[in-house]
Amino acid sequence: MKIMYIECNMGAAGDMLTAALAETTGDVKACEDLLNQAGIPGVKYSLVPSVKCGITGTHAEVYVNGQTEDEHMHEHHHEHQHEHVHENEHAHSHEHEHEHGHHHHSSLHDIEHIIGNLNVSDKVKADSIAVYKLIAEAESKAHGHDITEIHFHEVGTMDAVADVVGFCTLMEKISPDKVIVSPVHVGCGEVKCAHGTLPVPAPATATILEGVPVYGGEVRGELCTPTGAALLKHFAAKFGSMPVMKIEKTGYGMGKKDFERANCVRIMTGESADADSDKICELCCNVDDMTGEETGYATELLMKEGALDVFTTAVGMKKNRPGILITCLCKPDEKEKFAKLIFENTTTIGIRYCLKDRFVLDRREETVTTKYGDVKVKISEGFGVKKIKPGYDDVSGIISKD
DSSP: OEEEEEEOBTBBOHHHHHHHHHHHTTOHHHHHHHHHTSOOTTEEEEEEEEEETTEEEEEEEEEETTBOHHHHHHHHHHHHTSOOOOOOTTSOOTTSOOOOTTOOOEEHHHHHHHHHTSSSOHHHHHHHHHHHHHHHHHHHHHHTOOGGGOEESGGGSHHHHHHHHHHHHHHHHHOOSEEEEOOEEOEESEEEETTEEEESSOHHHHHHTTTSOEEOSSSBEEOBOHHHHHHHHHHOSEESSOOSEEEEEEEEEEOSSOOSSOOEEEEEEEEEOSGGGOEEEEEEEEESSOOHHHHHHHHHHHHHTTOSEEEEEEEEOGGGOEEEEEEEEEOGGGHHHHHHHHHHHSSOSOOEEEEEEOOOOEEEEEEEEETTEEEEEEEEEETTEEEEEEOHHHHHHHHHHO
């Protein structure tokens, strides 16, 4: 199972998440080219190296009509000759409602129209719109307006669309089977916006993060933005500690500001190595009217058809009859196949089944040359244990020759 673990020790913002994803692919330039093919009006992505606390990662810079968000904010400030507060600790505060005069405000319908016309797959479109709906619902609840009345301010601009669509596009490219997210560091203190001074996390962010493990108090400022929170909420299968996994790729998505600790999101991808990675289905039935030959035939057939294991247990049944419990272990997606075979080849009229987790050692076969000839050896490793066992058929063949 392909696992993705997103570590949010310094919160999360859309640009940081997108940059970290690009790094986990192993080809940041190819990701930049892919994102620039999306066709977001006026948008150009630039994924550039960035260093925080000695760690090299990638920063995702978005240019809209040739300007970065910071350049636009600076120019806008001088045009109107008054201060616009830009408090987000990732220097990426487009999620908050700053009343920016002539700045374009977009409704959810406008956003859906923009996304619907992009050069991306239907899945990316659906994911992107779902993320925006999470934000719109949170804004609706926070400000007491119907969702149809919600107008995105900074979050409705093209750089925000770029963050959401960029992340969704790279998630489709990587296609993890399961996404697990760490508890989210939200920061602490206050953030200033058009509505006044608000607590951190901002009301919309807090709403999106309901049900998610979060913490704050270690860094002053807003670390998790509504867009970052919505992306995590949409894609996460669960929130918690890092699972047991074999890491294949690690990516660092960097924010702009510098702190005593590295201002980044870290994403790790790899194969699951815990109990979740190996589920089996157990099918059981009791019979008291089959002969030993019939039972033997049925168990051999099930094994021949690919069951992971089949075994029988002597049981006492109703009316003091001795009976047999037949147990068949198989892959979860093959349970119907084996249920049909059991019904066809035993006298049972009912089968119980359940899914179970199991711990397994990694197994492989090697051929070892001995003075008696070649012998296949089964090697099992894991959990600090290594077991080596010669194959029964090869050993019995050597013995029979002697």
